[in-house]
Amino acid sequence: MAPATARPEVRTTCAYCGVGCGVLARPDGRGGLAVSGDPAHPANLGRLCSKGSALGETVGLEDRLLHPMIGGARASWDEAIGLVADRFRATLAEHGPGSVGFYVSGQMLTEDYYVANKLIKGFMGSANIDTNSRLCMASTVAGHKRAFGTDTVPGTYEDLELADLVVLVGSNLAWCHPVLYQRLAAAKAARPEMRVVVIDPRRTATCDIADMHLALAPGSDVALFNGLLARLADLGAVAEGMDTRVEGFEEAIASARADDPAATGLSPQDLEAFWFLFAGTEKVVTVFSQGVNQSARGSDKVNAILNCHLATGRIGRPGMGPLSVTGQPNAMGGREVGGLANMLACHMDLENATHRAAVQEFWQSPGLPTKPGLKAVDLFRAVESGQIKALWIICTNPAVSMPDADRVRAAIAACDFTVVSDLTARTDTARLADVLLPATGWAEKDGTVTNSDRTISRQRAVLPPPGEARHDWDILARVGRRMGWSIAFDYQCPAEIFREHAALSGIAGRFGLDFDISGFADLSDAGYERLQPTRWPVAAARQGGRFFGDGAYFTPSGKARMLALTQQPPETRLEPRYPLRLNTGRVRDQWHTMTRTARAPRLNRHIAEPFLEIHPADAAARGLAPAELARVDSPHGSAVLRVLVTERVQPGTLFAPIHWTGETAPTGRIDAVVAPVVDPVSGQPDSKASAVAVAPFNAAWYGFAVSVARPEPNAPYWARAACDGGWRTELAGLEAPDDWASAARDLFGLEPEAEALSVQDPARDLFRVAFHREGQLIAALFVASTPVAVARDHLVGLLGGDPALALSGRPGADQPDPGPVICACLNVGVNTILGAIESGRALSVETIGEALGAGTNCGSCRPEIAAILARATTPTREAAE
The missing domain is CATH 3.30.200.210 (Phosphorylase Kinase; domain 1)
Structure with missing residues (x-):
């Protein structure tokens, strides 16, 4: 017991x-x-x-928002709810439904999302609700609806293990969906005959598993898959009778034949190798993600992929089909409740009068909007113009994450009335709010989420809500009741909301739509609490499984649609002033704008500041050296990033991560640079192809600091990260202060009495200082005229220890330096890995794992370990040959 x-x-x-x-x-x-x-x-x-x-x-409470705030002052919930309800009511009365807007998040639970959608569409009468999911998967929604009639994911994760060929398009699965990558890697290890193709302009960690990497020209996916479709027809790989079982077949083939695969920039040999492999393999799964979706032609890219699977009949059967993998935990749940501006609940159609009438009757609502609302980019343009006068932002940070982010930040700041519901007041967006509402976080929330293969899972509270924090559904429902809709929003628990959502889905099922979980409409509270992961649909007519293997689709004809597509010229027009193409994306250990991941010191060990990947030729042409700083400019904004010179990117292209904010690295807000170009069908922004210029950031000095207390830098460049026992900060400036010792005290907020040990060498432009209290290191600053060369993780480990050991910046001869962290799970550094390789005791990724543990937990670092191993053993291999 x-x-x-x-x-x-x-x-x-x-x-x-x-x-x-x-x-x-x-x-x-x-x-x-x-x-x-x-x-x-x-x-x-x-x-x-x-x-x-x-x-x-x-899950700690540092920086948590624990009570409502109005105008920066603490308020009661009654005051806050009353003010929100009054301002939205008055705005609707004076300016109409088009004057209000919600911007919500794929991090909300389905129950939260459902209440938000019901409140604004059903009762406020406005379709101006959009979500940060617009930034990651809207093009897939559009592509699915055009091809299938509904936004349906055909297959399941199990198909990854059953396939004989897995094609990864615009997906760095190893870093962005590591568990799926590990499932795929395990399947390939078990069946070495399985083939993996990675299609990506950039060489990523996912290429470690690839049998073929097609580094196509950015944005040329339609040309590639049109070429494939034409070749499938030539090789007789089209499914029998498909010309009569799919609408638009002949037109799609003709358009594909007319396109020029040379636009991909790939050699004829590589194209033929891929096309023959695809044509000759029945069990093919094509996984696609942000590299496809985040494009000015993302919807066409999605449909170009779907065309190939429809033409061959490789869809909806074990081990074959297209699989969109989403970037957020409940992007799918948001799609299911109609949380996008152009959708109605349960995959019903906002512009379908019959669907609208059914939902309005079910909700007993005053009325529903008859046309789509404003999608994300247009929504914030409407905030800027004054059309949107009351804005509610829930669990997202658009002042950082939207394209043209500086303009979005200014628009929010100028809005007549802005409400932000979040966990913390320390985000770029929360700082702009008139009313801040404390919401519960992951460990405190109770509800459901739906993943990328339609599996509904329970999220259960592990910790109690701190302070006065409340669940999003509860906050929304309280506002709804205060606005006069007491019966419609009289929810007492998330199980009630889930049952209502399930019952509404039964109406969608009766309309012949895909999303039907009406089998849960009578689920008891106890059954909801016990609910196991379940793939929808859950209805009398159908349970889980795959879609479309029977050839039945959700279009009026019951047939799938193939689209006639043509590779379009790139939306990005490079010019002498902005000659480079910027691609943005994610890194392995951080997520979105880091409000959660940045709190975990181990997740900051691998990459602690924003960076810019640039090809060696482009770096040399601009006088950029590794580890220096570069300024990236576009017509929309600028950023300053650490230079990483690498051949992972193609000449003329750059890569920068999306995660850093005004709280962690103000000049690293890369979306301030990104152009607000959108796909004309889906409204999804293109985050992969902004035209930019790059030049050196001519720093007069560079700095690195460690401290027990959070520093508040005042420098043109800084990047701050939580570490074990405190904080680590990178700094740089254009002018050196007159007195470094005083500047260091200001940085750390230290009193003059704080004891210090320092070293200064004006001839070498070097300054180092270590502050201590009662013999324990509390802060240290290292300054040089070039990027500071010290053992950063070693210095972090000295906090609270002997200050005299800090000034050298490196471990003593009797202390090995593990080097930069590669394995964040087990804190294994590159030097430790190299030592094991050089000793001869670890000459494979597996034996490195056995010796050091690196790569044995989540496995996300295995591609990097493999790359280190390859570099370290290449001379030995060449000598042997």
Whole structure:
């Protein structure tokens, strides 16, 4: 029998990407959590990535918003709810439904999303609700609807293991969906004959598993898949009778034949190798993600992929089909409740009068909008113009994450009335709010989410809500009741909302649509609490499984639609002033704008500041050296980033991560540079092809600091990250201060009495200082005229220790330097890995794992370990040859 003091283990779901991993979480009694993967969950079977493994380190109350605030002052919930309700009511009365807007998030639970959509569309009468999911998967929604008649994901994760060929398009699966990558890697190891093709202009960690990497010209996916479609027809790989079973077949083939695959920039040999491999392999799964969706032609790219699967009939059967993997934990749930501006609940159509009437009758609402609302980019343009006068932002940070982010930030700041519901007041967006509402976070929320393969999972509360924090559904419902709609929003628990959502989906099912979970309409509270991961549909007529293997689609004719597509010229017009193309994306251990991941010190070890990948030829032409700083400019804004010279990117192209904010690295807000170009069908912004210029940021000095207390830098460049025992900060400036010792005290907020040890060498432009209290290191600053060369992780480890050891900046001869962290899970550095290789005791990724543990937990670092191994052993291999 377990001790009476033992805390129960809770089955819940991860807070990050759309894989939807099951998590086992147990409170540790100190406000934190012990977290492990749930071996019973079908998405991850016990695996977790580095981010999921560190979830327990992100639930502390530092910087949490614990009570409502109005105009920066503490307020009661009654005051805050009353003000929100009054201002939205008055705005609607004076200016009409088009004057209000919600901007919500794929991090909300389905129950939260449902109430938000019901409130604004059903009762405020406005379709101006959009979501940050618009930035990641709207083009897939559009492509699915054009081809299938509904936004339906045909297959399942199991297809990755059943396929003989997996094609990854615009998807760095190893870093962005690591658990799916590990499932794929395990399947390939078990069946070496399986083939993997990566299609991506950039060489990423995912290429480690690839049999073929097609580094096509940016934006040329339609030309590639049109070429494939034409070749499939030439080779007789089209399914029998497909010309009569699919609408638009002949037109799609003709358009594909007319396109020029040379636009891809790939050699004829590489194109033929890929086309023959695809044509000759029946069990093909094509996985696609942001590299496809985040494009001015993203919807066409999606349909070009779907065309190939429809033409061959490789869809909806085991081991074959297209698979969109989403970037957020509940992007799918948001799609299901109609949380986008152009959708109605349960995959019903906002512009279909019959659907509208059915939803209005079900909700007993005053009326529904008859046309789509404003999509994300247009929504914030309407805020800027004054059309949107009352704005509610929930669980997202558009002042950082939207394209043309500086303009969006200014628009929010100027809005007549802005409400922000979030966990913290320390985000770029929360700082702009008139009313701040404290919401519950991942570990405190109770509801459901849907992952990328339609599996509905329970998210269960592990910790109590802190302070006065409330659930999003509860906040929204209270506002709805205060606005006069008491019966419609009289919810007492999320199970009630889930049952209502399930019942409404039954109407969609009767209309012949795909999303039907009406089997849950009578689920009891106890049944909701026990609910196991379940793939929809859940209805009398159909249970889970795959779609479209029977050839039945959700179009009026019942046939799928193939689209006639043509590779379009790039929307990005490069010019002498802006000659380079900027691609943005994610890194392995961070997520979105880092409000959660940045709290975990181990997730900051791998990459602690924003960077710019640039090809050696482009770097040389601009006088950029590794580890220096570069300024990136576009017509919309600028950023300053650390230079990473690499051949992973093609000449003329750049890559920068999206995660850094005004809270973590103000000049690293890369979306301030990104152009607000959108796909004309989906409204999804193009985050992969902004025209930019790059030049050196001519720093007069560089700095690196460690400190126990959070520093407040005042420098043209800084990037701050939580570390074990404190903070680490990178700095740079254009002019050196007159007195470095005083500047250091100001940086750390130290009193003059704080004791210091310092070294200054004016001839070498070098200054170092270590501050201590009662013999313990509390802060240190290292300054040089070139990028500071010190052992950063070693210095972090000295906080609280002997200050005299800090000034050298490196471990002593008797202390090995592990080097920059490669394995964040187990804190294994590159020098430790190299040492094991050089000693001869670890000459494969597997033996490195056996010797050091690196790569044995989440496995996300295995591609990097493989690259280190290859570089370290190349001379030996060449000598042997």
